Amino acid sequence: MAYNILISDPLSEDGIYPLRQAEGFNIVVDTDLTPEQLGERIGEFDALLVRSQTQVTREIIEKGTNLKIIGRAGVGVDNIDLTAATERGIIVVNAPDGNTNSAAEHTIAMLMSLARNIPQAFHALKNQKWDRKSFIGVEVKNKTLGVVGLGRIGAEVAARAKGQRMNVIAYDPFLTPEKAEKLGVQFGTIEDVIKAADFITVHTPLLKETRHIINKEAFEKMKDGVQIVNCARGGIIDEDALYDAIVSGKVAGAALDVFEEEPFVDHRLLTLPQVIATPHLGASTVEAQEIVAIDVSHDVVSFLKDGVVKNPVNLSSVPKDVLAKIEPYFNLVEKLGSFLSDLTDGVPEEVNITYSGELSNIDVRPLSRNAVKGLLKSKLGESINDVNAKFHADRIGIIVNELKTTKAKGFTSLITVEVKTASATRKVAGTLLNGLGPRILRVDDFIVDVVPEGHLLFIRHKDQPGAIGRVGTLLAGEGVNIATMQVGRSEVGGDAIMMLSIDKHVEESGIEQLKQLEDISDATTIDL
Numbered sequence: 001m002a003y004n005i006l007i008s009d010p011l012s013e014d015g016i017y018p019l020r021q022a023e024g025f026n027i028v029v030d031t032d033l034t035p036e037q038l039g040e041r042i043g044e045f046d047a048l049l050v051r052s053q054t055q056v057t058r059e060i061i062e063k064g065t066n067l068k069i070i071g072r073a074g075v076g077v078d079n080i081d082l083t084a085a086t087e088r089g090i091i092v093v094n095a096p097d098g099n100t101n102s103a104a105e106h107t108i109a110m111l112m113s114l115a116r117n118i119p120q121a122f123h124a125l126k127n128q129k130w131d132r133k134s135f136i137g138v139e140v141k142n143k144t145l146g147v148v149g150l151g152r153i154g155a156e157v158a159a160r161a162k163g164q165r166m167n168v169i170a171y172d173p174f175l176t177p178e179k180a181e182k183l184g185v186q187f188g189t190i191e192d193v194i195k196a197a198d199f200i201t202v203h204t205p206l207l208k209e210t211r212h213i214i215n216k217e218a219f220e221k222m223k224d225g226v227q228i229v230n231c232a233r234g235g236i237i238d239e240d241a242l243y244d245a246i247v248s249g250k251v252a253g254a255a256l257d258v259f260e261e262e263p264f265v266d267h268r269l270l271t272l273p274q275v276i277a278t279p280h281l282g283a284s285t286v287e288a289q290e291i292v293a294i295d296v297s298h299d300v301v302s303f304l305k306d307g308v309v310k311n312p313v314n315l316s317s318v319p320k321d322v323l324a325k326i327e328p329y330f331n332l333v334e335k336l337g338s339f340l341s342d343l344t345d346g347v348p349e350e351v352n353i354t355y356s357g358e359l360s361n362i363d364v365r366p367l368s369r370n371a372v373k374g375l376l377k378s379k380l381g382e383s384i385n386d387v388n389a390k391f392h393a394d395r396i397g398i399i400v401n402e403l404k405t406t407k408a409k410g411f412t413s414l415i416t417v418e419v420k421t422a423s424a425t426r427k428v429a430g431t432l433l434n435g436l437g438p439r440i441l442r443v444d445d446f447i448v449d450v451v452p453e454g455h456l457l458f459i460r461h462k463d464q465p466g467a468i469g470r471v472g473t474l475l476a477g478e479g480v481n482i483a484t485m486q487v488g489r490s491e492v493g494g495d496a497i498m499m500l501s502i503d504k505h506v507e508e509s510g511i512e513q514l515k516q517l518e519d520i521s522d523a524t525t526i527d528l
């Protein structure tokens with residue numbers, strides 16, 4: 001199998017080594033594409049690798065008809081339309097840890113430069129001005145650093161600021177007083193942080209909730225002479241409000257690595273002598289670039305080859321040990337979903353997936369996604385995958401419930417998928433039999449033992465002499481050979497089922513004839 005990979009932002013050459021040496025991977029590096037050119041070419045590629053510059057918009061994603069994976073060599077994915085990618089079943093991966101250290105070091109460098117006017121003084125010297133009195137700075141020792149967003153980078157910055165003998169107060173919706181104590185920082189609300197700080201540094205992602213989290217009202221609550229650092233994302237701080245706060249003297253200075261619009265050559269904030277800036281360099285170190293490129297390259301190779309990723313953004317990631325336990329069930333659970341799709345008439349309204357036995361103790365969400373994928377795929381087509389299965393289920397209005405019980409009726413694990421439509425409830429259960437592979441063990445309330453593959457025929461009938469023979473004769477007339485057959489019944493002479501494994505698909509006309517046979521109430525072909 002050959003894969004075409006496009007790298008559209010500058011990535012470390014050493015970092016993309018895993019891609020270069022993977023067999024069948026054709027790598028195109030083109031970092032000068034305009035959005036129009038990218039749109040024209042993207043259809044050729046199975047994977048797209050970017051940093052923060054390439055805007056992977058809905059339009060680009062929709063033109064990426066072969067695109068299977070988008071790799072972001074870095075943390076922030078705000079340059080990628082995640083909703084569009086998810087809808088199209090394209091997995092997005094990033095490299096969440098690779099540049100943490102570099103971004104934290106850059107933040108501290110910016111903080112110190114800001115406190116001591118280093119860029120301004122250097123600029124004066126370069127312009128042949130030996131000026132000492134214009135650049136009197138402040139010490140950071142014993143000052144309070146307010147950290148908004150205490151994730152990977154925020155926590156690293158906090159630790160280093162403590163090394164500078166700063167007091168640190170932090171706000172993060174996931175921070176607890178206990179965790180704050182462990183990290184040696186003061187726990188606060190956003191209001192506490194902005195009121196107490198001499199320096200404020202933001203380290204959140206850019207989200208609806210964090211856009212302009214530092215705005216006019218926030219500046220008004222701050223200490224006079226506060227200094228601001230943003231090495232996270234442009235837009236977390238309202239740039240117009242920051243400009244006004246600096247001009248009014250409320251804010252003494254700002255160090256910015258990121259901006260609401262990037263790239264730019266002219267920026268109003270840079271006309272202010274109190275503002276120092278770098279052009280989004282937080283992650284620009286040899287080390288960080290190598291690590292992030294290696295991380296995404298590995299994920300792209302392992303996804304295209306084996307369907308496995310380490311750092312998914314639009315799927316929940318699964319620890320290795322959990323993956324090892326659930327992976328053997330992927331095929332079975334998808335088959336259970338497909339089986340029910342064929343068995344069920346009408347639009348599914350609710351899907352209940354019950355995990356019994358050992359599977360009840362672990363994170364089985366990837367299995368549930370595969371069950372939904374199996375259910376939807378035969379109706380909606382091959383574009384349904386485990387990335388977009390949940391999205392399409394939500395879009396259709398299907399409620400998906402995951403249920404767990406330790407009781408597995410003697411099996412190590414049993415998975416039951418139940419589908420409710422407006423007119424019926426159907427269910428099917430299966431397991432992995434030691435050494436024998438996947439088996440379907442129940443259809444509705446009937447016990448069976450069927451290998452979930454190939455062509456199956458599910459027939460409901462009355463338990464009467466001759467019913468089985470009539471089915472055999474009709475299928476023989478249709479040229480359909482029966483490989484295996486099982487029967488089950490609720491009681492003698494009562495409702496019964498036949499589950500046949502057959503060598504070829506039975507056409508609709510054959511199914512109609514089967515339904516006309518005496519004592520046969522229903523017949524369904526199932527192709528797995």
Ligand SMILES: NC(=O)c1ccc[n+]([C@@H]2O[C@H](COP(=O)([O-])OP(=O)(O)OC[C@H]3O[C@@H](n4cnc5c(N)ncnc54)[C@H](O)[C@@H]3O)[C@@H](O)[C@H]2O)c1
Nearest residue numbers: 075076103149150151152153172203204205231232282283
């Ligand atoms: N300048 C650069 O080159 C550069 C480099 C790397 C990362 N970044 C950016 O830095 C930021 C932080 O990255 P990270 O790796 O630490 O991410 P992270 O996910 O580890 O941490 C983000 C933290 O923000 C917190 N948060 C979310 N909403 C919040 C809110 N409303 N108020 C306060 N906190 C909130 C989260 O709980 C989380 O702890 C991201 O925006 C990332 O894109 C920039």
Ligand SMILES: O=C(O)CC[C@@H](O)C(=O)O
Nearest residue numbers: 051052074075076283284
């Ligand atoms: O690609 C870059 O250099 C920026 C990366 C950084 O903003 C990130 O979010 O990881």
